[in-house]
Amino acid sequence: MGRHSLPDAYGAGAADPRPRARRRTVAIATVLVLTVAAGTAVAVRGGLLSFGSSCRDNAVPLKIAASPDMAPALRAVAEHARDHNITSDGHCIAVTVTARESYKVAEALRSDNKSDVQAWVPDSALWVDRVSGESNATRVTAAGSVASSPVGVAMVPSAAKSLGWPEKTYTWTELAGAALRDDRLRLGAADPVRSAAGLLALTQLDTAAATIKGGDTQAAAMAKTLSQRTSDSDSQALDTLPRDSSGPEQGNPQRNQALILSEQSAFAYNSSARGGAGLDLFYPKDGSPRLDYPFTLVDESRLNTDTSRAALRFMTLLGESDGQRILERYGFRTDDEKVSPALVTKAGGRAPQPFAHAALEPTPAKAVDEALGTWTITVQSARITTVVDASASMAQPVPGTGQSRMDVTRASLLQALATFTSQDEVGLWKFSTRLDGDRDYRVLVPTERLGDRKGNGTQRDRLSAAFSSLSPVPNGATGLYDTTLAAYKAATSSYVKGKFNALVLLTDGVNQDPGSISRSALVTQLRKLADPQRPVPLIAIAVGPDADKAEVQEIAKATGGSGQQVNDPAQIHSVILRAIVAAGNQSQG
Structure with missing residues (x-):
């Protein structure tokens, strides 16, 4: 927005008398009344003729998408702007407001779909943050909040x-x-x-x-x-x-x-x-x-100067006394310090x-991500197999904690386990190299319902014990590729319809098994196994500075999943929930 100055005088028609324009309007109206009075009345009622300021002859069109609750108020403000000849740089503003659900606009912008609007007023900055967090999304620029x-x-x-x-x-x-x-x-x-x-x-x-x-x-x-x-x-x-x-x-x-x-x-x-x-x-x-209803410019770089200045002028009108009165009439707060008792009473x-x-x-983005992650796995019920790197490097210390990578990983996984319900299915594998004969992996707890009982305890009890007992394998290397392929085959073959199925893999290093399948062959196999009708996204998390983020991203992308990197294993819980939300949104789309 820095390349644009604010519109002139935030100019209402009253501040821009334009006597020549007014005389022209009066003259035209007089002729019409004297010659075709009856026909003119019909035309005016039908909206075919306009007797307003000549600024309308070259009005700047401005299309706004607004949340359904805000759209009627913005239309009323746009009508006020038209009736009072509100101008931007001498031009009237022809505002069109379309009611659109904020999440739908956000998803379209995240996908970088071409937008037919120049401004967007969602009901919350949460949606703007979601769009801004995507590197390939349409650029959005929040100019300020217009109500709350x-x-x-x-x-x-x-x-x-x-x-x-x-x-x-x-x-x-x-x-x-x-x-x-x-x-x-x-x-x-x-x-x-x-x-x-x-x-x-x-x-x-x-x-x-x-x-x-x-x-x-x-x-x-x-x-x-x-x-x-x-x-x-x-x-x-x-x-x-x-x-x-x-x-x-x-x-x-x-x-x-x-x-x-x-x-x-x-x-x-x-x-x-x-x-x-x-x-x-x-x-x-x-x-x-x-x-908080942020007023947002959409893909500002494509807007010409007149359009962007008209958008900002309309936003400033929302903050002026007339605009605020209209917003309050529709039940919005315009000043958090001075709350209208009449508004509150009408709201109940x-x-x-x-x-x-x-x-x-x-609300912090991390808290929102965690809440959405909990919601996704709670509401839909989840079937998740967790695969944890147990190579010797997991014994390395995490700076400033006095704990090893495995210590912090265990704690984070136990924290994540607490967010699952008894209806969710969770299992645990660990991997290094040659853990079970020639296999680089071992199934510690098969993927089953957390509420199921076997012997004296539940599946949740068994998992808690297994997470707590995870420890690095002395001299163990990282058998990443063979383990990933085997775990993904198991996850897709045991797919459960109606649940959120996923494979979560954590590694702190790159593949170190020279006899394993190659990365390119692994990616090819994963693509063949992935089925959009039975989605099982791989959520691959690179833990620590020795892991290769690009590698886990490439592997995970082959399944429709995502690759993440965390330098602090304590972040694993949040990253898992955030990745689950992203994968859940993708499967719904």
Whole structure:
């Protein structure tokens, strides 16, 4: 944006009198009225003639994609700009706003699909970050936030009353826990993969659960329960509420009594005729994450100066008093320091609910990735075989920790194991060279359901013990290629439909078995085994400075998976979850 100065005077028509243009408009109107009054009236009503400023003769077209909740407000601001002859460098701005789900726009931009819009206003910077994180994506440039809306839990009045609304306040985990304990309090949400409100709430629940004993298990249970009542979008989630909160639908088990929802969505619902008695809104006392509606330029380098300046002019209009009044009329906050009581009341909030608390800090990308990873493997159920390098180099110390690579890897794998549910299938192999006769690998625990019992313990118990006992093989080298091929053959041949199937391989070095298959032959074999109808992505993680990131990327890519590198084995847990999210999104696409 540095190559553009801001538009002139942020110029409204009133600041640019243009008397010559006004006289011309009046003259034309007079002639038309005197000669063809009746026909002109019809034309004006049909929008065929315009009597506005002549700036419209060369108006700058600006196409904006906006989240469905924001689109009506932007259209109203665009109409205001047209009616008041708002200009950019003397040109009117012809704004067209299209409502598009933010996740769909993000996925298109990540794929570098050609965009037909010059600006994008998603409901959250989460989507912008997702696009910016892809090296091959269309470039997007966030110019600033135009509004905000906190995320809370909205309930039909009977459910809210049963929890003591508005006097009683709850944390996120307490609200979710109430839904877990009481089947009558059915909590729904939009799919966190497709909804920023759902994702922000899920991340907050996940973060809060991590601070308590047994929190990982509790977070997985909450996600599992919530997943049974998710909808594809926030608007579809609203359709799951009883149409008549006082009628027989109230007790319908197919209907939700509570939803994770933004304040603006609750405002819009309560303002509509279908809202009936409306919703009451709980604002969690440990803080509400907020949708922040970033105004974003799309592929700025292709925009000419007039277009980019017109886009910035429209954005500044959103921050001016007229624009802010329109945004507030549609239920958006324009000042987090001064919250409108009327807006909160219409959204279903009331003191002493902490609706005016300061917004939470932006959610860290790592926390979002971990929450999405937990969601993916919890909701879909997973079948994952983990293959761990046990070569002698895993005994090398990790600087600054006093632990070896294997020590830190064990701890990270145990942390990852805690995020899986009893329905997930997880197994463990280890590899070096010649661990089992001529084989470079050994199956320590076959891939089975974590809840299955054998003897005195469960599969989870066996895996915990196996992870804890992993140790480097003295003088062992890295038999990477033969192990990868054997493990991938086993994973594809035992594919389970309806689950997220994957192979996770960790290595701290390059292949050191001179008698193994070559890398090119391995890649060829993996491509033959990979079946898009039965996807089993290989998630290959290069651990430490001796591993070859390019090598694991090439190998993993042959299966539709991904190669990652971590210098600190403590990052393995986060990387696995992030890679699972990426692979899950790819399989859904």
